[in-house]
Amino acid sequence: MDKPRTDEDQALVARAQAGDAAAFDDLVVKYSPRLYGLIYNMTSNHEDTNDMLQDVFAKAYRAIKGFRGKSSFYTWIHTIAVNMTLNFLKKRGRRYHLSLDDVDASIQNDKEFIELTSTSSPVREADLSELQRRLNESMMKLSEEHRAVVAMFHIQGMPHAEISKILGVSEGTVRSRLFYANRQLQNYLDEFRKNPVG
Amino acid sequence: MDNFDDDEIGKLLRLKKFEQPPPGYFENFLHEFHRRQRNELLREPLWSVMWQRLSESFFRLSIPSLTSYPAAVAAVLVCAAVVSLKIYQAPQPDGYAVNIETAAPVATLPVDDFTLSSPVTLATRSLGPDLSRQIDESAYTHRAQTPPRYVLDRLPVSYEPSFNF
Structure with missing residues (x-):
């Protein structure tokens, strides 16, 4: 996923800081789909994601005057979103139910989807929708920090350096968390493939 | 049957972006x-x-x-x-004491100078600080404009009729 142009963001931020509400609206419109994806893949629940996303923008709106531009707006808003979601998940604990299992119809045209389902692979052997469901469950078995790294790297397509800035950890830590999370997911999915009913 | 490798897991995870x-x-x-x-x-x-x-x-x-x-x-x-x-800032001196001494100086007579021809009134005696303050206070009332009233004016010296020679 491409990183948005920072100069365009800077102009919008400057206007929002000067009290232009329409400029902040533009930032909301621009970043809500991206942040929705990130939060959803950390919470796996639509209602929680919606509430959280509203809270993230409300907090950003209150804090925008204090934003000094030491990082890009992209990093700043993602940091707010990740920190708030991590806090929320810690409070929520294990009380959750998965939602939003419906996959967008455009997946049929996705290159990776075609590749996964046409070539010989363990994915092809299993029902893809069931596999996706299992994947979501496996994601929820990861710790919040590992899930955040997986969501940002694999799903949002962020580079390691950006993730390290957002989480405030070193790139080495990001790579290490990613490696561990991949092993965990691999084990959960292999377990499912060997024992599909369980 | 092959196991899932990192690449396939990555591809599966990327498909999650279609969950909208x-x-x-x-x-x-x-x-x-x-x-x-x-x-x-x-x-x-x-x-x-x-x-x-x-x-x-x-x-x-x-x-x-x-x-x-x-x-x-x-x-x-x-x-x-x-x-x-x-x-x-220095505290204000007592304004009453100052005023009475400056505005209405009181002539004091020694006790030996008392005679019937020159009756001593309260105004002409040294009354001490307490009494003089009362007088001074009265000076700020409506009676300030009226002539001073003397106690001896109100009380006769003797109830016997005066001799007329």
């Missing part, structure tokens, strides 16, 4: 955001809203930039000077 909210969600998101902002504003107490407005105008006038170190020091020094003047 209901159609029209993002179109309504901004309206919902505005509605929640308004509700939040209405729930806020009035003093909080006023404080926010005040601080906003404070920042808009860039007053913080004026509060540099020398300006702050100068302000503190001025305040300290004003406070110290108030504290170390």
Whole structure:
């Protein structure tokens, strides 16, 4: 996923800081789909994601005057979103139910989807929708920090350096968390493939 | 049967980007955001809203930039000077005592000078500080304009009729 142009963001931020509400609206419109994806893949629940996303923008709106531009707006808003979601998940604990299992119809045209389902692979052997469901469950078995790294790297397509800035950890830590999370997911999915009913 | 490798897991995870909210969600998101902002504003107490407005105008006038170190020091020094003047100012002397001695000096007569021909009145005696203060206080009342009344005027010296020679 491409990183948005920072100069365009800077102009919008400057206007929002000067009290232009329409400029902040533009930032909301621009970043809500991206942040929705990130939060959803950390919470796996639509209602929680919606509430959280509203809270993230409300907090950003209150804090925008204090934003000094030491990082890009992209990093700043993602940091707010990740920190708030991590806090929320810690409070929520294990009380959750998965939602939003419906996959967008455009997946049929996705290159990776075609590749996964046409070539010989363990994915092809299993029902893809069931596999996706299992994947979501496996994601929820990861710790919040590992899930955040997986969501940002694999799903949002962020580079390691950006993730390290957002989480405030070193790139080495990001790579290490990613490696561990991949092993965990691999084990959960292999377990499912060997024992599909369980 | 092969196991899942990192690449396949990565591809599977990337397919999660197709899990989307209901159609029209993002179109309504901004309206919902505005509605929640308004509700939040209405729930806020009035003093909080006023404080926010005040601080906003404070920042808009860039007053913080004026509060540099020398300006702050100068302000503190001025305040300290004003406070110290108030504290170390000499206390006011008793105005009554001053007034009576300056405005109405009282002639004092020694006790040996008492004669019937020159009756001693309260006004002509040295009454001491307590009594003189009372007199002075009366000077600030409506009686200040009237001639002084003497106690001896009201009380006859003797109830026997006076001899007429």
